[in-house]
Amino acid sequence: MTQLVTGDEQRAIETYTMDEVGLGQAVLTERAAMATMNVLAAGNYDLSKVLVLAGLGNNGSDGVALARLLHQAKIPVTLQFVGNVKRANDNVKAQLKAAEACGVERAEKSDFKEPSLIIDAIFGTGLNADLPDGLQKMVKAANHIDNTVVALDIPTGIDATSGEIRGAVLKASTTIAFGFQKVGTSRGAGKKNSGRIIVQDIGLITPENFTFSIK
Ligand SMILES: NC(=O)C1=CN([C@@H]2O[C@H](COP(=O)(O)OP(=O)(O)OC[C@H]3O[C@@H](n4cnc5c(N)ncnc54)[C@H](O)[C@@H]3O)[C@@H](O)[C@H]2O)[C@@H](O)CC1
Ligand SMILES: [K+]
Numbered sequence: 001m002t003q004l005v006t007g008d009e010q011r012a013i014e015t016y017t018m019d020e021v022g023l024g025q026a027v028l029t030e031r032a033a034m035a036t037m038n039v040l041a042a043g044n045y046d047l048s049k050v051l052v053l054a055g056l057g058n059n060g061s062d063g064v065a066l067a068r069l070l071h072q073a074k075i076p077v078t079l080q081f082v083g084n085v086k087r088a089n090d091n092v093k094a095q096l097k098a099a100e101a102c103g104v105e106r107a108e109k110s111d112f113k114e115p116s117l118i119i120d121a122i123f124g125t126g127l128n129a130d131l132p133d134g135l136q137k138m139v140k141a142a143n144h145i146d147n148t149v150v151a152l153d154i155p156t157g158i159d160a161t162s163g164e165i166r167g168a169v170l171k172a173s174t175t176i177a178f179g180f181q182k183v184g185t186s187r188g189a190g191k192k193n194s195g196r197i198i199v200q201d202i203g204l205i206t207p208e209n210f211t212f213s214i215k
Helices: 007-021 025-042 058-072 090-101 133-143 188-194
Strands: 050-054 077-081 105-107 117-121 149-152 174-178 196-200
Touching (some): 025 058, 025 090, 025 149, 025 196, 050 058, 058 077, 058 090, 058 117, 058 149
Parallel strands (some): 050 117, 077 105, 117 149, 149 174, 174 196
């Protein structure tokens, strides 16, 4: 059976992997993006016009890295930040520098009717409050359009542990869970809005004798 993790457990395993094992953030991000490429290539996804919606934290950096890999694979892709990129964390800024050096196209605003596929890299396990009002409006509008949405790690708006909706949720057709499925996507609204859940190994190392709260 799939091992489920809470948000805190996922963070503890990520921290161990980076701080104790010594795998860098960029390695994990690249692996998350590559795992997503593999899922997209193997599945029946229309990749004729991909829109990556990226947030300002590490879920966003996965999205920016993915936009670069899609562009390098000659798949038409546009990268759009949700929020002011000047306030993005350093990982996002480093990924953006690489994406721009490779010529990834950016948009400030998009008509959600246009993309054949939307990648949700807005919020991941770090979500700790209701989505900002403007974002709630945006995801509700996007939900009204018959787009295919692939969520990175967890759909934006779902609490990784409780599965509750924090204000609004961007409903996904597929959720690619990095390392482990988050318990919040196995219950209630989280389950209902995650679509098909595909767990992908990104090289996280679980400490010996780690106790998972869900066995
Ligand atoms: N930490 C790591 O080593 C890795 C993280 N990964 C990705 O990173 C994600 C987690 O990244 P982060 O912890 O940076 O968090 P997120 O990218 O989910 O969120 C970014 C930040 O936004 C802020 N925030 C939370 N709720 C908010 C709200 N309602 N309104 C405004 N701001 C809010 C918080 O400060 C949070 O840290 C995972 O889901 C996964 O996709 C993967 O790249 C693998 C490695
Ligand atoms: K997401």
